[in-house]
Amino acid sequence: MRALRLLAIFFAMAICALPARAQKIAIISDHLYTMDGGAQGGPGMVLINSGKIEAVHAGANTKAPAGYEVYRAAYVTPGFIDTDTTAGISGAYNIPHDQDEDEATDPNTADVRSLDSFNPNEILLSYINQFGVTTIQSAPGPTNPIAGRAGIFKTRGPQSAAATADQLAMRAESAMIFNLGEIPKETYGKNHKPPMTRMKTAEIIRHALSDAQGYQQKWDTWKKEGSDASKAPTRDVRLDALLPVVNGTMPAVFTAHRADDLITAIRIANEFHLKYMLASVTEGYLVRDQIKNAGVPCLVGPIMQRPESPQTVNASYEIAALLEQAGIPIALMSGYEAYVPKNRVLLFEAGVAAANGLGMEKTLRALTVDAAKILGIQERVGSLAPGKDGDVALFDGDPFEYTSQVLGVFVNGQLSYQRK
Amino acid sequence: MRGTGRNFSAVVLATGLLFLCLRVFAQESSSSGTVVVKGAKIYPISGAPIEHGVLVVTNGKIAAVGEEGKVSIPAGATVQDATGKVLMPGIVDSHSHVGIDANPAVADSGDENEMTGPIEPALRALDAIDPADPNIRMANAGGVTTANILPGSGNVMGGQSAYVKLRGTTIEQMLIPGTIGGMKMANGTNPKGYGRRDLAPMTRMEEAALARGIYEKAQQYQEKWAAYHKAVAGGDKTAKEPDQDLALDPLVQILEGKRIVHNHSHRADDIMTVLRLADEFHYRVVVHHGSEACKVADELAKRHVPVSYTMIDAPGGKLETINVDMSCPAILEKAGVKVAFNTDDPITPSRLLLRQAALAVRGGMSTDAALKGLTIYPAEMLDLGDRVGSLQAGKDADFIILSGEPFSVYTHVLQTWIEGQKVFDRSDARDLRYATGGFAVAAHYPSLPEGAK
Numbered sequence: 001m002r003a004l005r006l007l008a009i010f011f012a013m014a015i016c017a018l019p020a021r022a023q024k025i026a027i028i029s030d031h032l033y034t035m036d037g038g039a040q041g042g043p044g045m046v047l048i049n050s051g052k053i054e055a056v057h058a059g060a061n062t063k064a065p066a067g068y069e070v071y072r073a074a075y076v077t078p079g080f081i082d083t084d085t086t087a088g089i090s091g092a093y094n095i096p097h098d099q100d101e102d103e104a105t106d107p108n109t110a111d112v113r114s115l116d117s118f119n120p121n122e123i124l125l126s127y128i129n130q131f132g133v134t135t136i137q138s139a140p141g142p143t144n145p146i147a148g149r150a151g152i153f154k155t156r157g158p159q160s161a162a163a164t165a166d167q168l169a170m171r172a173e174s175a176m177i178f179n180l181g182e183i184p185k186e187t188y189g190k191n192h193k194p195p196m197t198r199m200k201t202a203e204i205i206r207h208a209l210s211d212a213q214g215y216q217q218k219w220d221t222w223k224k225e226g227s228d229a230s231k232a233p234t235r236d237v238r239l240d241a242l243l244p245v246v247n248g249t250m251p252a253v254f255t256a257h258r259a260d261d262l263i264t265a266i267r268i269a270n271e272f273h274l275k276y277m278l279a280s281v282t283e284g285y286l287v288r289d290q291i292k293n294a295g296v297p298c299l300v301g302p303i304m305q306r307p308e309s310p311q312t313v314n315a316s317y318e319i320a321a322l323l324e325q326a327g328i329p330i331a332l333m334s335g336y337e338a339y340v341p342k343n344r345v346l347l348f349e350a351g352v353a354a355a356n357g358l359g360m361e362k363t364l365r366a367l368t369v370d371a372a373k374i375l376g377i378q379e380r381v382g383s384l385a386p387g388k389d390g391d392v393a394l395f396d397g398d399p400f401e402y403t404s405q406v407l408g409v410f411v412n413g414q415l416s417y418q419r420k
Numbered sequence: 421m422r423g424t425g426r427n428f429s430a431v432v433l434a435t436g437l438l439f440l441c442l443r444v445f446a447q448e449s450s451s452s453g454t455v456v457v458k459g460a461k462i463y464p465i466s467g468a469p470i471e472h473g474v475l476v477v478t479n480g481k482i483a484a485v486g487e488e489g490k491v492s493i494p495a496g497a498t499v500q501d502a503t504g505k506v507l508m509p510g511i512v513d514s515h516s517h518v519g520i521d522a523n524p525a526v527a528d529s530g531d532e533n534e535m536t537g538p539i540e541p542a543l544r545a546l547d548a549i550d551p552a553d554p555n556i557r558m559a560n561a562g563g564v565t566t567a568n569i570l571p572g573s574g575n576v577m578g579g580q581s582a583y584v585k586l587r588g589t590t591i592e593q594m595l596i597p598g599t600i601g602g603m604k605m606a607n608g609t610n611p612k613g614y615g616r617r618d619l620a621p622m623t624r625m626e627e628a629a630l631a632r633g634i635y636e637k638a639q640q641y642q643e644k645w646a647a648y649h650k651a652v653a654g655g656d657k658t659a660k661e662p663d664q665d666l667a668l669d670p671l672v673q674i675l676e677g678k679r680i681v682h683n684h685s686h687r688a689d690d691i692m693t694v695l696r697l698a699d700e701f702h703y704r705v706v707v708h709h710g711s712e713a714c715k716v717a718d719e720l721a722k723r724h725v726p727v728s729y730t731m732i733d734a735p736g737g738k739l740e741t742i743n744v745d746m747s748c749p750a751i752l753e754k755a756g757v758k759v760a761f762n763t764d765d766p767i768t769p770s771r772l773l774l775r776q777a778a779l780a781v782r783g784g785m786s787t788d789a790a791l792k793g794l795t796i797y798p799a800e801m802l803d804l805g806d807r808v809g810s811l812q813a814g815k816d817a818d819f820i821i822l823s824g825e826p827f828s829v830y831t832h833v834l835q836t837w838i839e840g841q842k843v844f845d846r847s848d849a850r851d852l853r854y855a856t857g858g859f860a861v862a863a864h865y866p867s868l869p870e871g872a873k
Contacts, residue, residue, distance in 0.1 A: 094737050124734060286865075307857050309524055309526075310526065316858045317855075325868060340736075340741055344733060345733050401828060403778060404782075
């Protein structure tokens with residue numbers, strides 16, 4: 001009886017110990033990049049408790065407190081932030097069943113949200129997690145001039161617990177995506193539908209934003225006149241979706257490649273006083289003074305995009321460095337891919353930026369703390385500081401070297417991937 | 421008619437003279453002195469790395485390779501000090517579409533897939549390659565010196581590939597003398613594209629049947645010619661020469677072992693179909709892409725069939741590549757399969773070919789096998805192993821100078837040389853834009869400060 005009771009206590013303890021053990025983690029590193037100010041890359045230790053970073057200790061020979069599960073890695077960084085990707089909504093199989101990024105039936109789909117397409121079990125999400133990407137802004141694809149709303153999500157790895165899209169969402173509606181350039185006009189123009197020209201793409205966007213302003217005025221007037229329910233304006237979900245954009249509470253993301261398309265984005269954003277950012281920014285180096293003067297942050301990439309179509313033929317591996325040198329706030333993005341590979345790996349894209357003028361530490365900033373600031377999520381992610389989410393990536397060498405290995409990844413203090 | 425004939429002769433003469441001039445010019449510039457590069461760490465591929473090496477080039481050929489101090493430097497040679505740099509053979513891309521899928525990729529520039537019939541052995545890539553394609557200059561910037569430029573994979577038999585050096589302004593200057601190229605074949609998803617138009621092939625079964633059908637036809641054609649030659653040799657003056665068939669001639673070259681089949685194939689079962697056909701008709705084949713080749717590594721190894729592997733960054737994009745894995749080249753290496761790396765340009769831009777092999781090292785491959793996979797193995801897959809792919813006296817002087825170790829992300833290709841001629845120099849402002857991108861707007865391209873480069 002006594003033995004049985006002991007056994008029962010032992011099992012009960014074991015069960016309790018499992019989650020408890022996973023709750024307290026110490027990560028010790030020779031090269032710790034907290035990205036939280038000060039010198040980076042020295043030895044140190046990060047303590048995680050209950051999913052959040054509890055403390056960071058600099059210096060060699062740090063010892064983990066009792067009760068902490070210890071991990072060691074040569075290089076440790078915050079989990080990476082992919083600021084614009086279709087991961088989660090554009091699946092690996094590339095068949096109609098798993099392609100949910102482009103609602104190419106109407107050039108204005110402001111009312112759609114990536115959240116409602118987001119598949120938390122998509123294998124590409126798990127794949128990018130294994131390369132240190134822990135946060136993504138999952139955005140509708142490149143087809144519609146007004147493509148809908150992006151959301152910011154945590155990724156899941158092969159060892160993560162099951163989760164719903166809503167559980168992974170840090171911000172269900174993070175930005176409104178606008179697309180300029182070739183893709184909208186090619187998609188619709190070939191069926192003799194608008195837009196067939198860049199002029200029309202700009203007009204569709206201006207028209208919608210103008211309508212949203214008018215719609216806001218209607219509501220303002222209605223409120224001023226006493227908010228009589230019987231006289232309320234008719235609700236319009238598409239205009240509702242654009243209200244925070246014209247009111248400056250939701251950022252607009254303009255995806256554009258060619259220099260003139262980037263300038264069009266700036267022109268529209270200024271006209272409607274938008275809070276906004278530029279994405280891809282392929283020829284941004286040709287108009288970096290204008291981008292700098294506009295004070296607009298840039299989501300740059302993919303760095304290794306093919307210099308293939310007329311709008312990407314001038315793609316440069318130095319784009320991130322050239323913009324950063326000009327004093328423009330930058331983050332990195334992997335974007336959308338239509339074929340092979342179906343999703344780019346942010347770590348790899350970043351490596352090429354690092355090797356082409358941006359350098360290791362500035363590239364890390366663009367992947368972590370600067371990306372978090374640009375997306376407005378720096379209170380939770382992007383650096384290793386007490387109180388922030390336990391999102392950490394562990395490497396056996398310089399994270400950007402082709403032959404380095406990712407040893408492990410933590411999301412919210414849970415091990416999502418560990419190299420065998 | 422006679423007049424036309426005379427004009428034709430005049431053209432031939434003029435062309436001949438032009439070629440002569442070009443030859444003289446080419447020889448002058450390459451023999452304007454012997455070129456020597458010294459001090460670099462040399463990966464000769466044919467032997468162990470040399471820490472402080474010397475490479476001597478004369479008349480476009482390698483005259484000597486060895487340790488500094490042990491190789492005599494000819495008097496009057498142009499000597500380049502490359503101390504602290506790395507030197508290795510020019511990269512051989514065993515699967516590329518540069519020039520035939522030209523930049524920018526608009527409807528007019530793509531000439532790789534003749535989607536009007538699934539069996540097109542008479543087509544020649546060389547008739548569609550644009551030597552002015554900037555993708556070729558970008559390939560130079562990535563250290564690529566030799567390429568197998570192939571038709572696309574839309575057809576079961578897409579046409580004859582071209583073995584070229586990535587230099588020159590005409591395809592004649594690019595083609596490697598004495599080579600006839602390979603034959604592009606494909607199976608799996610891509611040729612099934614016909615099925616969407618209710619045309620054959622709609623299934624993998626039909627793809628194999630179409631291939632088998634054309635090889636059987638080629639065998640009969642081959643027998644007809646053999647019978648004719650035998651009759652003539654036997655003194656039969658009435659023997660009638662068979663009609664020549666442009667489509668079957670290259671297939672006879674395959675059956676005779678003179679032309680290698682380059683077979684696009686991803687899935688393990690498709691690769692087995694490739695092997696089954698090659699076994700049946702006794703031809704030499706290279707498996708290209710090979711996304712699931714590691715699943716049938718032993719089958720490849722026992723037949724000595726090599727793989728020209730396409731490394732891609734993430735799985736999917738098509739059903740056949742859903743299982744791609746960076747460790748595949750390492751598994752093939754362990755099984756004894758020779759692996760080359762290719763770009764499949766434009767799938768991977770040629771500037772990134774070194775990177776593809778580096779990722780295989782990340783996946784567990786030895787650096788030795790990865791270096792061979794960029795040089796001597798692809799050369800062998802094109803029957804060019806005696807000309808290129810390693811730094812040995814007598815071979816073509818195709819080499820690259822790197823800023824550091826080949827498989828570091830921070831390493832840049834500094835210079836690319838083909839047959840003793842420099843075709844890329846990173847210190848040249850215009851060349852640099854083929855390496856970084858931005859070549860079309862080079863005049864307006866802002867420079868990074870020295871320290872940031």
